[in-house]
Amino acid sequence: MNADRGLTALFSALERVAREVALLRSWRRLLAAFFAGSLSVLALPPIHFLPILFVTFPVLVWLLDGLGGPASVVLGEDATATRRRMLRGGAAIGWWFGFGYFLFGLHWIGYAFMVEAEKFAIFMPFAITLLPAGLAIFTGAATALARAVWLPGYLRIVSLAISWCIFEWLRGHVLTGFPWNLIGESFTASDALMQWAALTGAYGLSFIAILIVAAPAFFDPHARAADIHSVRLSIREVLVVPFAALAALVLLWAGGAMRLAAAEPHVASPDDVMLRIVQPNIPQTQKWRPESRIAILGQFLRMSSDPTPEAPQGLGPHSIVVWPESALSIFLAREPYVLSAISRMLPKGALLITGSVRGEPSPDGPADKLERFYNSLYTVDSDGKIIATYDKFHLVPFGEYLPYHRWLESIGLHKLTKLQGSFDVGPGPITMPLPGAPSASPLICYEIIFPEAVVNATKRPGWIVNVTNDAWFGSSSGPYQHLSQVRLRAVEQGLPIARAANTGISAVIDPYGRILAQRALNTAGVIDYPLPHALAPTPYARFGDWLFGLLLLAGAGFLYAFRPR
Incomplete structure (x- = not known):
């Protein structure tokens, strides 16, 4: 009896909230969307409060419900105008939700403009508002598309998941792409939950996440079935879906936990490659000063060669x-x-992998005049010879290259890095052979946020090395969000990752995305750890986003099969 009363109270509360949210109008509706999107950021690193999405995404669904019945079944003389109104309303709700999500999720970008405040501070307000406003176009388009096929009950949640993920994928590819803070990254709160990225990739995790977290919105204020004759029946109909979604989340966690439990622990052997990752913690304001060069070089050499508790003999012949x-x-x-x-x-047989700016003269110009520049990575052997070079292929807009740079620089607009003009683009991704060690896929900074472009598809490496400089972003949430995406790439590819960051967070990550060793943000130190072994190629490594596409097709098939007839 007490259980029945509890379910009745839960149902009544759900019904009341759904109706009140759906009845919001005008600016109140858009303000609610903005706050829901803003609160959704709490599910991302470093807070990782996944339960907040069980509130914010149902609110998004109920706000879309408030636009009226399914747009696909509107009849009458004004049907076209009504559909247009619903689509415009859906786009506005989604834009404000996305604007709040990206405004608070990407606020850390503003830190970069304060490194040289005298030059760039004036642009900070524009950067931290215009970028979220532009990215919110994708969420607005997603909710507009969802409204175009808005169906009763759980079907509208499926349509939202499909349309949201279509535009998340487009956000990761259009205009060079920016797949930062995908909803699926909320699953990195749990080592077990994120294991499913090995099958679906990060975009697929977003699809699964929305199907689960939006389930409380199964109650549809505009589509109460006319043949419900008892409160008990309506309670069962309404609450069974959220409970099933929670059960699905538990099953996903259990499946991931079983995968981790079956993983063999990495035990170093004498022939294993030993990594030494150096985190110098050099402030960005000091990094490029000419008078600091000798001191910085000395710091790197000293930190690279000194013995540590994990490596009391210092570097060995199998060290990288x-x-x-x-x-x-x-x-x-x-x-x-x-x-x-x-x-x-370096002792004999050891290697150094380091980031460096690289310059080349013009093919028809003097050899001492550098005209082409690359953000590069070098491999140096114990004889001091550069044996491999990699040039970054996915550059940061306005950070490493300036679109139409000659014109923009003529009016006083510059990119944040020191060189005039723009970096040139290298080929990539590549697999870099390393003598005495497994070959590596080198990635510089935010190149690692692109799920489908971190390894060479024709020649699989044994590990990924990611070098970055997050000093631009201080102690904000940016470095934590960056690290969570690195962990997802490890799971997707089944490859270990060694990450060296100037101010942090440096880490050694196993092919299950677990952090084996790390250095905290804004601290100096080294990591000594054996290079973990790679797994066999995961389904995502073999098929990429095709499996994600199949998930979307399955969702579309579900909509078609269960649509009202």
């Missing part, structure tokens, strides 16, 4: 030292004295 993105503010390939110092630091 990893320095962060653009570790030294020099053209390393043109500094033989620096290469000589590196060779003295």
Whole structure:
């Protein structure tokens, strides 16, 4: 009896909230969408409060309900005008939801404009509002598309999940793409939940997440069935879906936990590659000062060679030292004295992998005049020779390249990095052979946020090395969000990842996305850890986003099969 009363109270509360949200009009409706999107950020790193999505996404669904019945079944002389009104309303709700989500999820971008505040602070308000406003176009388009096929009950949740993920995928590809803070990244709150990325990828995790977290919105204020004759029956109909969604979440967690339990622990052998990841914690304001170059080089050499509790003998012949993105503010390939110092630091057989700016002369110009520049990664052997070079292929707009840079620079607009003009683009991704070690896929900074472009499809590497410099973003949530995406790439590909970040967060990550060792943000230190072994290619590594596409097709088939007839 008490259970029945509890279910009745829960049903009544759900019904009341759904109706009140759906009845919001005008600016109140848009303000509610903005707050729902803003609160959704709490599910992302570093807070990882996944339950908030069980509130915010049902609110989004009920706000869309408030636009009226399904647009696909509107009849009468004014049907076209009514559909247009619903689509415009759906786009507005989705835009405001997305604007709140991206405004608070990406506020850390503003930190970069304060590094040289005298030059760039004036642009910060525009950057932290215009970028979220632009990204919110994708969420607005997603909710408009969902409204176009809005169906009763759980079907409208499926249509929202399909349309949302279509436009998440487009956001990751249109205009070079920016797949940051996908809804599926909320699953990185649990090592077990994120294991499903090995099958579906990050976009597929978003689809699964929305199907689950929006389930409380199964109650449809505009589609109460006319043949419900008792409160008990309506309670069962309305509450069975949210309870089934929670059960599905538990099953997903259990499946991921079983995968982790079956994983063999990594035990280092004498022939294993030993990683030493150096995190110098150099402030961005000091990094490019000419008078700091000698001191910074000395810090890197000292941190790379000193013994540690994990490596009391220092570096060995199977060691690989990893320095962060653009570790030294020099053209390393043109500094033989620096290469000589590196060779003295490395024991025979050891390697250094480091980020560096690379310059090339024009093919028809003098050899001493550099005209083409790359954000690069070098592999240096114990003889001080550069044995491999990688040039970044996915550049950051307005950070590493300036669209129409000659015109924009002529009116005083510059990118945040020091070089005039723009970096050139290298080929990628590549698989870089390493003597005495598994081959690696090198990725610089935010290249690792693109799920489908982190490894060479024709030549699978044994691990991924990611060098970055998140010093631009201080102690904000940005470095934590960046790290969560690195973990997802490890799960998707079944590959370990070594990550060296200037100010953090540096880490060694196993092919299940678990952090084996790390250095905290804004601390200096090294990580000594054996390179984990790779897994066999995962389904996502073999098929990429095709499996995600099949999920969307299955969802569309579900809509078609169960649509009202």
